[in-house]
Amino acid sequence: MGEPGFVAKTLLLTRKDLRIEMRARDTLVPMLAFTFAVTLLLAFTLPTTGDNERAIAGASATTVADVLAGFFWITILFAGLVGFARTFETEQAEGAIDSLLLVPLDRSGLFLAKALANLTFIVIVEAFLLPLFVLLFTLDAGPGLVPLVLVILLVDVGFVAVGTLFASVAAQTSSRELILPVLALPALIPVFIAGVDLTSDLIAGGSFGTLVEAGWFGVLIAFDVILGITAALVFEFVLE
Amino acid sequence: MAAQPSTSRSSRNLRVLGVAAWGLLGLSLIFIFFVAREADDYPGGGPLQRIFYFHVPSAWVAYLAFAVVFISSIAYLRTAERRWDLLAHGSAEIGVLFTSLVLITGPIWARPAWGTWWQWDARLTSTLILWLTYLGYLFLRSLTRDPARSGRLAAVVGIVGFLDVPIVHFSVRWWRTLHPSGPTPADPTNSSGLGAGELLAFFTALIAFTLLFAWFLAMRVRIGRLADEVDRLEIDAGRASRVLTTEATEVPVAGT
Numbered sequence: 001m002g003e004p005g006f007v008a009k010t011l012l013l014t015r016k017d018l019r020i021e022m023r024a025r026d027t028l029v030p031m032l033a034f035t036f037a038v039t040l041l042l043a044f045t046l047p048t049t050g051d052n053e054r055a056i057a058g059a060s061a062t063t064v065a066d067v068l069a070g071f072f073w074i075t076i077l078f079a080g081l082v083g084f085a086r087t088f089e090t091e092q093a094e095g096a097i098d099s100l101l102l103v104p105l106d107r108s109g110l111f112l113a114k115a116l117a118n119l120t121f122i123v124i125v126e127a128f129l130l131p132l133f134v135l136l137f138t139l140d141a142g143p144g145l146v147p148l149v150l151v152i153l154l155v156d157v158g159f160v161a162v163g164t165l166f167a168s169v170a171a172q173t174s175s176r177e178l179i180l181p182v183l184a185l186p187a188l189i190p191v192f193i194a195g196v197d198l199t200s201d202l203i204a205g206g207s208f209g210t211l212v213e214a215g216w217f218g219v220l221i222a223f224d225v226i227l228g229i230t231a232a233l234v235f236e237f238v239l240e
Numbered sequence: 241m242a243a244q245p246s247t248s249r250s251s252r253n254l255r256v257l258g259v260a261a262w263g264l265l266g267l268s269l270i271f272i273f274f275v276a277r278e279a280d281d282y283p284g285g286g287p288l289q290r291i292f293y294f295h296v297p298s299a300w301v302a303y304l305a306f307a308v309v310f311i312s313s314i315a316y317l318r319t320a321e322r323r324w325d326l327l328a329h330g331s332a333e334i335g336v337l338f339t340s341l342v343l344i345t346g347p348i349w350a351r352p353a354w355g356t357w358w359q360w361d362a363r364l365t366s367t368l369i370l371w372l373t374y375l376g377y378l379f380l381r382s383l384t385r386d387p388a389r390s391g392r393l394a395a396v397v398g399i400v401g402f403l404d405v406p407i408v409h410f411s412v413r414w415w416r417t418l419h420p421s422g423p424t425p426a427d428p429t430n431s432s433g434l435g436a437g438e439l440l441a442f443f444t445a446l447i448a449f450t451l452l453f454a455w456f457l458a459m460r461v462r463i464g465r466l467a468d469e470v471d472r473l474e475i476d477a478g479r480a481s482r483v484l485t486t487e488a489t490e491v492p493v494a495g496t
Contacts, residue, residue: 010473018444062340076330083249088382104257115308146484162400165396165400169396169397170395170496172389172393173383173384173393174383175383179379179380179383180377181375182375182379182380183376183377183380183397185372186369186372186373186376186401186404187373187400187404189369189408190404190407190408219407222407226403226407227403227404227407229399229401230399230400231400232397234395234399234400236319237317237392237395237396238392238393240389240392
């Protein structure tokens with residue numbers, strides 16, 4: 001009975017990764033810095049309105065919503081890939097990968113642990129980016145805020161599943177920073193199309209009802225379930 | 241698949257397959273240009289419509305090739321047998337080639353027919369993403385020298401990439417589709433008004449392209465086997481020469 005279960009061991013490994021990050025701060029800080037810089041650059045690309053607000057001059061509310069939703073998810077996508085590329089960095093640099101593989105835990109548990117750590121990172125980045133958008137682009141989600149958080153979390157699940165899997169594939173090759181986006185970007189297109197469309201609906205004043213009616217919602221859940229399960233299953237073949 | 245480098249029987253089979261594929265392709269050209277003339281007098285018919293006989297069979301072969309990659313990848317992860325890896329690798333290369341043909345012939349037709357080279361339509365978008373996915377797959381294969389590791393990693397990407405395809409398709413289906421649907425291997429009765437000559441030309445081209453795919457694949461697997469053989473011989477030769485040099489240096493040592 002003393003042996004901890006699957007969930008306990010998985011969470012233990014996630015806690016280990018988060019503790020390393022809290023002490024070393026070499027993944028989250030670059031991700032946040034990247035996010036901030038990209039958002040500023042995006043803000044400079046938009047024409048200002050007369051009262052010096054960074055909205056789009058002369059554009060309708062739906063166009064603004066479309067553009068902001070696209071900005072938000074592209075920033076998250078690249079910030080995520082910057083961070084996920086480091087998924088097995090510490091283990092490989094310090095030769096700790098063998099000890100990690102010796103943990104008496106199914107490989108899907110190891111995948112889950114890494115994915116949960118990456119999920120934590122990306123949620124923190126989003127918690128930073130969303131207020132930044134309110135500040136810089138006067139984004140107003142209003143009553144759509146709760147469904148917006150739901151959409152963000154659903155996109156995150158698919159993003160993290162594919163990102164973590166391909167990051168561990170990339171870690172096994174000679175050029176990990178190069179191959180990760182090449183593999184992950186095409187695979188992530190559906191989840192991001194769905195995310196951008198739903199986010200733009202919600203920013204433009206949609207509510208929970210419109211969210212459920214949109215077919216995108218089904219795409220998002222199908223992507224999360226199919227690719228989440230597949231990624232957890234094939235992960236054991238990546239590390240050997 | 242059945243390409244043992246040393247047996248003359250499989251190499252004869254391969255030759256028969258090649259002759260059949262290219263012969264049928266020649267026959268389909270005759271059908272396409274001299275028999276399938278029903279639409280010649282209609283707007284959009286004639287030379288423009290003939291792209292269809294190359295475009296659709298290419299698309300069919302591309303999907304077939306990626307399905308072979310998917311199945312071979314699963315088989316490789318289960319058995320770790322080299323032949324599945326060779327099959328997956330070869331099929332991915334051919335799939336990318338035919339997807340490129342689809343993406344080239346499509347816009348050539350679309351420009352006069354739709355008035356635009358490209359549309360963000362469900363079928364076009366999913367084909368483009370498919371092409372990108374398997375380009376990444378081939379790029380990944382080029383990064384790792386160790387064949388076992390390269391095979392494992394590529395198989396993982398081959399499986400995930402293929403499962404992504406239907407989701408991509410559904411995720412872009414809400415953008416209104418312009419793409420015409422016609423007879424497919426799954427639904428040959430959906431003729432969309434093709435005449436008897438056109439159907440003859442189309443199905444001949446379809447079979448010819450499929451045989452061509454089989455021939456390419458068999459050749460590619462055979463080349464892969466031969467490359468493995470060369471690697472093995474080089475390793476053996478290297479080992480032998482190392483043994484010789486150590487013996488040569490050891491002789492005087494033993495003499496003193």
